Amino acid sequence: MKVEQRFGPGHRILVTGGAGFVPSHLVDSLIERGCTVVALDNFVTGSKENVAHLLDTPTFTLVEADISDGLPSHPAVAERFDAILHMASPASPTDFEKLPVEILRVGSVATLHLLERAAADGARFLLASTSEAYGDPKEHPQRETYWGNVNPIGIRSVYDEAKRFSEAATMAYRRSRGVDTAIVRIFNTYGPRMRPDDGRAIPTFISQAMRGEPITVHGTGNQTRSICYVADLVRGILLLLDSTESGPVNCGTEHEMSMRELAETIVSLCDSRSQVTFVTRSADDPEMRRPDLTLAREALGYEPTVAPEEGLRRTIEHFRKRLG
Numbered sequence: 479m480k481v482e483q484r485f486g487p488g489h490r491i492l493v494t495g496g497a498g499f500v501p502s503h504l505v506d507s508l509i510e511r512g513c514t515v516v517a518l519d520n521f522v523t524g525s526k527e528n529v530a531h532l533l534d535t536p537t538f539t540l541v542e543a544d545i546s547d548g549l550p551s552h553p554a555v556a557e558r559f560d561a562i563l564h565m566a567s568p569a570s571p572t573d574f575e576k577l578p579v580e581i582l583r584v585g586s587v588a589t590l591h592l593l594e595r596a597a598a599d600g601a602r603f604l605l606a607s608t609s610e611a612y613g614d615p616k617e618h619p620q621r622e623t624y625w626g627n628v629n630p631i632g633i634r635s636v637y638d639e640a641k642r643f644s645e646a647a648t649m650a651y652r653r654s655r656g657v658d659t660a661i662v663r664i665f666n667t668y669g670p671r672m673r674p675d676d677g678r679a680i681p682t683f684i685s686q687a688m689r690g691e692p693i694t695v696h697g698t699g700n701q702t703r704s705i706c707y708v709a710d711l712v713r714g715i716l717l718l719l720d721s722t723e724s725g726p727v728n729c730g731t732e733h734e735m736s737m738r739e740l741a742e743t744i745v746s747l748c749d750s751r752s753q754v755t756f757v758t759r760s761a762d763d764p765e766m767r768r769p770d771l772t773l774a775r776e777a778l779g780y781e782p783t784v785a786p787e788e789g790l791r792r793t794i795e796h797f798r799k800r801l802g
């Protein structure tokens with residue numbers, strides 16, 4: 479299925495969390511297409527640096543605000559939007575403990591504020607959901623039809639359940655208010671602009687390997703993830719945005735690897751002498767993760783193209799420049 483570009487010059491797009499890792503790459507692509515983009519961020523986990531290169535672009539506006547408090551009164555926000563991409567949310571497991579209430583709010587009240595606005599504007603609304611919606615899955619690989627296995631009161635529940643609430647809210651506004659909605663379930667994504675200290679495996683392993691410190695793999699390291707380079711994910715999200723598909727649609731890659739294998743690959747790509755060590759694994763950490771991409775392929779023509787070694791090389795290069 480070929481998806482025609484639907485959003486381009488003249489279209490106004492709101493990207494919440496626009497100064498974050500994934501959203502800032504999305505903003506770059508939308509600006510390249512000629513869209514007018516308003517990025518809204520409170521910088522809780524993002525950084526102005528990620529969009530600093532766009533600050534003089536006339537079609538780009540950065541607004542500092544907490545979206546959980548509602549849409550801010552700012553001239554760039556007051557004008558009608560053609561699409562709203564709700565990308566804001568802390569997403570690292572370390573944030574689940576540090577920012578639990580903030581995560582619950584941005585995945586609940588903020589989603590409702592934005593859906594109301596999408597209904598008022600007649601805008602397409604795209605929700606960044608997550609493979610965490612599947613919890614510790616009993617089905618492998620995960621298809622969108624799988625309902626998941628989530629501990630509703632565990633340490634990860636603030637994130638998993640907030641995203642599941644956001645999905646429910648998105649579908650409710652679609653059914654009851656006729657909002658044109660889309661849900662993407664994002665699998666583990668990595669690339670330039672991740673924070674070296676953000677607590678997720680890839681930036682942690684790269685930073686440790688560069689400093690020659692032990693690589694701290696959780697548990698036995700046999701748990702698996704399928705890692706996706708950010709450029710592939712952004713292409714998938716834009717295909718979904720342009721389509722009329724509502725989803726949820728999985729987006730990621732099928733390159734499944736164990737955490738131990740990932741650590742060893744990073745050590746080798748960094749030419750590091752770091753040893754792989756094993757530390758206590760956090761509660762409810764999923765055992766395996768791999769998306770079934772059939773729907774993304776059939777409905778969107780999505781195909782990831784960047785092999786893990788290549789994507790990791792580009793990410794390491796970025797960290798080298800950043801960490802000096």
Ligand code: NAD
Nearest residue numbers: 495497498499500520521522523524545565566567664667
């Ligand atoms: P990130 O932390 O780099 O980006 C999130 C951005 O949202 C940050 O800039 C942060 O400051 C902003 N933000 C958070 N709460 C906010 C609020 N209340 N108001 C305004 N801004 C707020 O994380 P990311 O990895 O780029 O994730 C982006 C989105 O993709 C998130 O919704 C995340 O749940 C989803 N996702 C990411 C992955 C991944 O592997 N990177 C996987 C699944 C889902």
